[in-house]
Amino acid sequence: MVKYIAQRVFYMILTLFIIASLTFFLMKLIPGTPFKMGEKMSDAQMEVMLEKYDLDKPVPVQYVSYMTNILKGDLGTSFQFGDAEVSELIGNRIGPSALLGFQALLVGSLIGTLLGIIGALKQNTWADYSSTFVAVLGKSIPSFVFAGLLQYYVGVKLGWFPVAFWKGPEYTVLPTIALAMFPIAITARFMRTEMIEVLSSDYITLAKAKGSSYFDIIFKHALRNALIPVITVLGPLAVSLMTGSLVIEKIFSVPGIGEQFVTSVQVNDYSVIMGTTLLFAFLFIMIILVVDILYGLIDPRIRLAGGKQ
Amino acid sequence: MKKSKHTLLFILFLALSVFLAACGGGNEDAEKDNNKTGEESGGLADTQEITVLESAEIPSMDSVMAQDTVGFSMLNNVNEGLYRLDPEQNPVPGLVDGDPTVSEDGTVYTFKLRESQWSNGEPVTAHDFVYAWQRAIHPDTASPYGPYMMVGKIKGAKEAFESGDATKLAVKALSDLELEVTLEQPIPYMESLMAFPTFYPQNQKFVEEKGKDYAKNAENLLFNGPFKMTDWNGVTASSWTIEKNENYWDKDNVTLEKINYNVSKDPQAAANAFEAGEADVTPKLSTPAVIMQYEGDPRLVRWLEPTIFWLKFNQENEALANKNIRMALSLAFDKDAMVNDILQNGSLAANYAVPAEFVRHPETDADFREGNGDMNTYNPEEAKKHWEQGLKELGTDSLEFSLLSGDTETSKTLDTYIVDQLQNNLPGLKINLESVPFSVRLDRENNMDYDILHSGWGPDYLDPMTFSDLWITGGGNNKMAYSNAEYDKLINEANTTLANEPAARFQALQDAEKIFFEDAAIAPTYQRSANILVNDKLEGFTYHLVGPEYSWKFAKLNK
Numbered sequence: 001m002v003k004y005i006a007q008r009v010f011y012m013i014l015t016l017f018i019i020a021s022l023t024f025f026l027m028k029l030i031p032g033t034p035f036k037m038g039e040k041m042s043d044a045q046m047e048v049m050l051e052k053y054d055l056d057k058p059v060p061v062q063y064v065s066y067m068t069n070i071l072k073g074d075l076g077t078s079f080q081f082g083d084a085e086v087s088e089l090i091g092n093r094i095g096p097s098a099l100l101g102f103q104a105l106l107v108g109s110l111i112g113t114l115l116g117i118i119g120a121l122k123q124n125t126w127a128d129y130s131s132t133f134v135a136v137l138g139k140s141i142p143s144f145v146f147a148g149l150l151q152y153y154v155g156v157k158l159g160w161f162p163v164a165f166w167k168g169p170e171y172t173v174l175p176t177i178a179l180a181m182f183p184i185a186i187t188a189r190f191m192r193t194e195m196i197e198v199l200s201s202d203y204i205t206l207a208k209a210k211g212s213s214y215f216d217i218i219f220k221h222a223l224r225n226a227l228i229p230v231i232t233v234l235g236p237l238a239v240s241l242m243t244g245s246l247v248i249e250k251i252f253s254v255p256g257i258g259e260q261f262v263t264s265v266q267v268n269d270y271s272v273i274m275g276t277t278l279l280f281a282f283l284f285i286m287i288i289l290v291v292d293i294l295y296g297l298i299d300p301r302i303r304l305a306g307g308k309q
Numbered sequence: 310m311k312k313s314k315h316t317l318l319f320i321l322f323l324a325l326s327v328f329l330a331a332c333g334g335g336n337e338d339a340e341k342d343n344n345k346t347g348e349e350s351g352g353l354a355d356t357q358e359i360t361v362l363e364s365a366e367i368p369s370m371d372s373v374m375a376q377d378t379v380g381f382s383m384l385n386n387v388n389e390g391l392y393r394l395d396p397e398q399n400p401v402p403g404l405v406d407g408d409p410t411v412s413e414d415g416t417v418y419t420f421k422l423r424e425s426q427w428s429n430g431e432p433v434t435a436h437d438f439v440y441a442w443q444r445a446i447h448p449d450t451a452s453p454y455g456p457y458m459m460v461g462k463i464k465g466a467k468e469a470f471e472s473g474d475a476t477k478l479a480v481k482a483l484s485d486l487e488l489e490v491t492l493e494q495p496i497p498y499m500e501s502l503m504a505f506p507t508f509y510p511q512n513q514k515f516v517e518e519k520g521k522d523y524a525k526n527a528e529n530l531l532f533n534g535p536f537k538m539t540d541w542n543g544v545t546a547s548s549w550t551i552e553k554n555e556n557y558w559d560k561d562n563v564t565l566e567k568i569n570y571n572v573s574k575d576p577q578a579a580a581n582a583f584e585a586g587e588a589d590v591t592p593k594l595s596t597p598a599v600i601m602q603y604e605g606d607p608r609l610v611r612w613l614e615p616t617i618f619w620l621k622f623n624q625e626n627e628a629l630a631n632k633n634i635r636m637a638l639s640l641a642f643d644k645d646a647m648v649n650d651i652l653q654n655g656s657l658a659a660n661y662a663v664p665a666e667f668v669r670h671p672e673t674d675a676d677f678r679e680g681n682g683d684m685n686t687y688n689p690e691e692a693k694k695h696w697e698q699g700l701k702e703l704g705t706d707s708l709e710f711s712l713l714s715g716d717t718e719t720s721k722t723l724d725t726y727i728v729d730q731l732q733n734n735l736p737g738l739k740i741n742l743e744s745v746p747f748s749v750r751l752d753r754e755n756n757m758d759y760d761i762l763h764s765g766w767g768p769d770y771l772d773p774m775t776f777s778d779l780w781i782t783g784g785g786n787n788k789m790a791y792s793n794a795e796y797d798k799l800i801n802e803a804n805t806t807l808a809n810e811p812a813a814r815f816q817a818l819q820d821a822e823k824i825f826f827e828d829a830a831i832a833p834t835y836q837r838s839a840n841i842l843v844n845d846k847l848e849g850f851t852y853h854l855v856g857p858e859y860s861w862k863f864a865k866l867n868k
Contacts (some may be wrong), residue, residue, distance in 0.1 A: 032748030038377050039454040039751055039764075042785045044471065045456045046755075052451040081544035082369030082524075092545035151578060158584045163585040164578050165571050209520060248576045253364075253582075255547035259574070269750045 012285045019281045020274070024066060027273055028059050034079040034268040053079070063130035066274070075278075076271030080264060086275040092280070096166055097249070101242030103176040109234060110181025113185065116191020116226075117218070120199065125155065131188055138185030144247040147178040164253040175252040179245060183237060187230055193224035197252045207271060228299055235291035318827075342593040354866040357566040361859075362582065364592035368544055371524035372509040373445040376453040378858050382553070385857030386568075387551055391420055391438075391488075392504040396851040396863050398771065400868040404433060404558075405512070406486075415809050416464070422486040425558045427512055430531040435482035437457030437510030443475035444516075444714055445507055454507045462502070464491040472562060488849040492720070495808035497508040497671075498772035505856045506771065529721035534562045534863040547572040551861075564865035580842060583608075589844035589866075595719065597653040600840045611655045612841045613836060615667035617776075617852050618765035620727075620832040627759050628708050632829055633699030638761070639685055639832030640692035642730035648835050657839035662822055663776045664836050665769065667854065668791050671811035677773055680819045684826035685833060689734045696735045697711065707737035713753060714743040714763035724763055727834070754788050762789075763834065773818045774803065775855075780825060791830045796821050828860045 017138060035041065035049055050056040054065065069076060075086035115131035119173065122128050155163035161173045199222055207217050217289020257276065264272035363382075369375045385393065388787035392400040406423035412655030421705050425433045433800030446469045464479035466556050496502060503834045515523075515740035516532050522529045525556070527541040527549070535557050541549035548571045553563055573579040573587065576599045579591040592601050602610040622629040622638070629635060657665065660683035668677050700706055721744050728740045740761070766786075768775040778784060780801050782792040799821040807814040825831075843850050849863040 031752060032746060033755065034748065035453070036748070036751070037457070038748075038755055039310075039788075040457050040769075041453065042456065042460065048448045048456075048470075049451055052449075078544075080368060081366070082371065082374050084544045088543070091546055092543070127788060148577060151581050156581050157602075159585065163582045163587055164573060164666075164847040165582070175713070251578045253547060253571060253573045253575075253578065255545060255572070260545075266746050268746065 002122045002188055005057035012289070015276065015282055015285055015297050019275055020067065020070065021063070023274060023277045027061070030268060034270060036080075036267065049237050051067055065159075065241070070278075076263075076277040078269055080267050080269040080272065085266075086271045089260065089272060089277055090279060093244075093255060093260050095258040096184055097244030097258055098242045099237065099249070100112055100172060100175050100179055100246070100254065100256065103172060104243050105183055105234070105238050107176060108180035108228070109187045110185025111180070112184040113191050113230070115188040117195055117223070119188065120195030121190040121218070121223055123196065128192075131192070135185040135188040138181040139189075141181070141183065142247075143245065144251065147175070147248055147251045150174050150178055166252075166254050171252075175248050176256055178252075179241060179248050183234075183241065186233055186237065190230045190233060191226060192230055195222060198222045198226045224298055228295065231294055231298065235287045236284065239287050240281070243280050243283065252267060325484050327662040351565065351868045354846065354868050357564055357866050358569070359565065359567075359589040359844070359866060360571065360587065360862075361590045362571055362579050362588045362592050364572070364574060365548060365590075366544055366572055367549070368529055368540070369524065370538070372466070372506045372511065373450060373452050373455060375439060375506055381506050381857040382859050383538070383551075384534075386534060386536050386859070386861050387530075387532045388509050389557075390506070390509040391422075392500050393862075394504050394853050394856070396849065396860070398723070398854050399413065400771075402502045403504070405503075410461045416492045418492070419483065420490070422433070422488060422599050423558060424439040424486070425533060426556045427515070427664070428554065428556055429512075429515070430556070431512060431514075432485070432511075432828060433533050435488040437483070437512055438508075439480050439482050440478050440516075441476055443469075444447075444511065446470050446478050447475040448473050448483060452507070456504070463494060464493050465605070466493075470732075471747075481685035495804055497808065497811055497814065498770050498774070498836045499769040499770065501855070510825075517732050523798055527661050533557070535559070536568065537582065540714050563862055565861055566781035568861055579631065583842045583844075589847055590850070591842040594840045594842070595652075595654075595707045597719075603840075603842060608842050608845050609840060610850065610852075611838055611840050612852060613655070613657060613664075613666050614767070614839050615664040616765055616837045617662070617664045618763065618834045618837070619662070620834060621754075621759075621762040621764060621789045622829075622831065623762070624755060625760055626710070628699075628703055629760060630709070630790075631702055633695040633700045633702060637692045637694075637696035637699055638731060638751040640688045640695070641734040642832075643687045644809070644834060645687070646850060647723065651726055652719070652835065652841055657836045657838070659833035659836045661833060662780075662825055662831065663773045663818070664768075668771060668773050670815055677819065679814075680816075682824055684822065685829075692734055693736075696738075700737065704747060706766055707739065709739040709741070710760040711741045711743050712761045713743045713745065713750060713759040715750060718745050720763070721777050722742065723834075727763075735744055752811055752854075757788055759792070760834075761850045771855055772799075773815070775819055777803070777818045780830065789830070791828070793824060793828055793830075795825045 006071045041049065043101055047056070052119065054062060066076070078082045078089055081089060087244055115134060119128040119131040151163055151174060154160050162171050204222060207221050244256040244261070246258045248254065249256040249259040260272070261276045279307060345473045363379050365377070365379050365385045367380050367383055368377050369380050371385060372388060372767050373385060375381055381648040389403040391403055392406040393403040402420050403829065404425055409421070411417070412502060422435060422694065423431070427433055433597050442459070444450050444451045444467055446459055448470055450551065452830040456466070456470045459478070460470060461467070465477040469475050475806065481489045483489050500510070510533070512531050519529050524530055527538040530538060531553055535554060536551040537554040539552045548569065550567065550569050552567045554560065557563065573582060573592060576594045576596045579588070580594065580599050580602070582588045600609070619793070622635045624630045644660070648656045648658050654690045661678060663677050663828050665678045666676060670680065700708070712724060712728060714720050724742055724744070728742050731740055732738050750762070750764065754762055756762060766776065778800055779786045780791055781787065781797050799817045803814045803817045809818055839852070846867045848867055851860040851863045852858060853860065
């Protein structure tokens with residue numbers, strides 16, 4: 001097990017290194033200038049600016065100095081935000097995104113699981129159809145439409161929750177609901193399919209024959225096995241939810257990292273692009289490891305490679 | 310032509326500003342009165358607190374490093390320089406006490422400063438100006454606006470920037486309250502220039518003491534303006550607060566006690582927040598769909614910005630170096646239909662290169678446009694004639710260009726329309742539309758890597774020169790290989806021999822514009838309008854045409 005984990009960590013570092021290098025060179029291929037004052041600056045001034053940010057040096061030299069700085073823990077400074085430290089930019093922005101993502105994941109997976117179970121148990125009844133309907137809606141309506149409708153009807157018309165901004169827990173309600181639609185849809189669909197399959201398998205029949213209670217069969221035996229594929233999708237979904245959504249953050253004025261990341265790409269804010277990409281990559285790699293470990297906990301049949309056969 | 314254009318303008322303004330009482334004087338007055346003077350009301354509200362939405366975070370509160378509208382706007386409200394702009398767009402004394410003494414040749418200004426204080430109680434002195442300006446020009450600071458605003462204007466700026474010796478900048482503190490500034494040549498718009506935040510003072514001791522932390526958040530800033538920032542956590546903050554500054558020299562004329570800011574980047578969301586009563590002022594609304602919901606609503610405040618857009622023709626392209634071809638292209642698309650059917654936000658079809666309602670004749674007070682009128686109107690027949698003539702001169706029967714432009718929804722719709730019109734009106738023309746992000750467009754413009762470019766320009770000071778000197782031969786912003794010796798001569802004269810003769814200088818700049826259009830150097834497209842929602846209880850809402858966007862010093866909340 002220790003050997004396995006050590007191996008995984010080594011590959012994680014290698015993956016991060018490759019991602020960092022690839023992103024760096026790809027980013028340098030994006031055309032455009034990072035200086036929004038570009039059209040007003042004289043050539044002499046442009047030279048001074050390029051020199052200050054080391055952009056006058058050849059790309060390989062920039063690459064080496066960037067990688068060295070990363071090892072020292074220095075992610076550089078932003079062009080877009082007057083020389084602010086990238087670590088600070090990310091640190092201040094990841095919180096709201098992560099909170100919203102977490103809430104949406106929690107709400108989404110719980111409701112989704114419930115809908116999926118209902119759908120599977122009451123197959124082809126009105127309950128099944130309505131849960132499928134909700135899932136299809138959640139999957140097919142773009143989040144900006146849903147967010148806009150929520151904001152207008154629940155925020156402006158009904159006045160139940162604040163329309164936008166980020167000042168307290170009540171401000172997270174509407175963006176969380178908007179963000180949760182997708183995980184609800186995904187979880188419900190997977191859950192329903194898996195549940196139907198698991199319920200028709202031999203061991204469930206056996207459990208029934210042994211006289212286990214209905215509750216036990218569903219929640220102890222069936223659910224545990226049906227959860228495996230759900231967890232597989234939920235892992236990466238969790239990361240993508242917690243790293244922020246451009247649309248939701250823009251509409252609800254959430255100071256999150258998703259919006260900041262997209263803007264940084266649009267304005268060629270190199271160090272912010274790099275820093276955020278590395279963070280996202282790290283989170284994805286971590287979550288994959290966590291998911292792998294979770295598999296073992298849920299289903300003893302899946303033991304990690306290198307474990308006891 | 311001229312008459313119909315002005316009638317259109319007038320009708321437009323009447324229709325769009327129904328809530329304004331004073332439109333009787335024609336479009337010239339409409340501009341001035343557009344800054345809301347308020348409705349009849351039952352006195353001041355008990356709590357003088359408002360919420361304003363901004364379209365972006367504040368990237369920098371360091372007046373030397375700021376380069377964006379939100380930053381400039383905030384600086385204008387919490388700090389002050391020699392002058393500030395009033396609701397009528399005129400520079401009025403800020404820290405300057407009385408009129409400056411100006412040398413006979415108009416190049417040496419001595420400003421006497423009034424006694425005033427920083428928010429930490431220290432006096433604001435002439436040394437603070439010298440320090441800030443030297444900091445702005447020093448190459449190590451890498452200020453985006455410093456060199457741009459100073460080189461060619463303040464004496465010694467170029468030398469200071471190139472040598473790294475900021476003391477070469479000709480700005481001196483004669484005493485604690487006397488500031489001497491020497492110019493390269495007389496600047497007729499000196500007062501308006503001095504209202505720009507790059508020329509604000511900074512307290513040396515404070516800036517150096519804070520070092521890297523300076524201007525990082527509200528605690529690491531000093532204020533000397535009508536308001537002070539009481540809450541701002543730095544560049545990532547999506548909300549911040551300013552409150553009335555009790556140390557401000559003119560505090561008796563400041564009514565608002567507190568302004569809360571929130572960032573809202575989505576126009577519909579901003580309008581929703583406004584409807585829900587969560588905001589008193591929205592950012593500029595860019596989406597026609599949102600603006601249309603408020604057409605005719607007194608809360609919609611609209612004004613014509615001096616920002617103008619145009620198609621630039623890169624004359625390094627052999628075909629575009631042909632005047633007839635350029636002339637044909639510039640006459641062959643219907644701009645009125647473009648602004649009325651596509652933009653739908655009160656923008657004007659532009660038939661000129663110096664915007665309307667921006668600058669006035671120093672003596673007659675007539676708008677720049679009144680003298681020069683329309684220089685380039687839609688005329689498909691005329692366009693076709695030039696086109697055929699041009700093709701003959703080039704010895705070909707078809708031409709293909711690429712049009713480089715923005716990638717926003719509005720740009721794409723607009724440019725598709727323009728391409729369509731041009732191709733329909735000019736047989737044998739093929740235009741490939743290239744929609745790219747702003748940063749790419751800037752870069753390719755700088756490298757002159759385009760055939761035709763749809764871009765724009767907004768002014769930084771109240772003078773036609775901010776538009777006129779773009780097109781001098783080899784000018785830093787020309788970037789389309791335009792060159793006309795006669796044009797250069799007029800601009801040069803305006804800058805030198807005519808610098809002390811405002812009327813003659815104005816005439817020279819108008820003449821230069823005529824030459825520019827005889828050459829068909831560009832094809833102007835439209836002059837942009839700003840549209841925002843303002844609570845109708847808010848009186849004295851003040852926007853500006855150059856530099857900082859808003860001043861809250863003059864605003865008050867009614868019952």
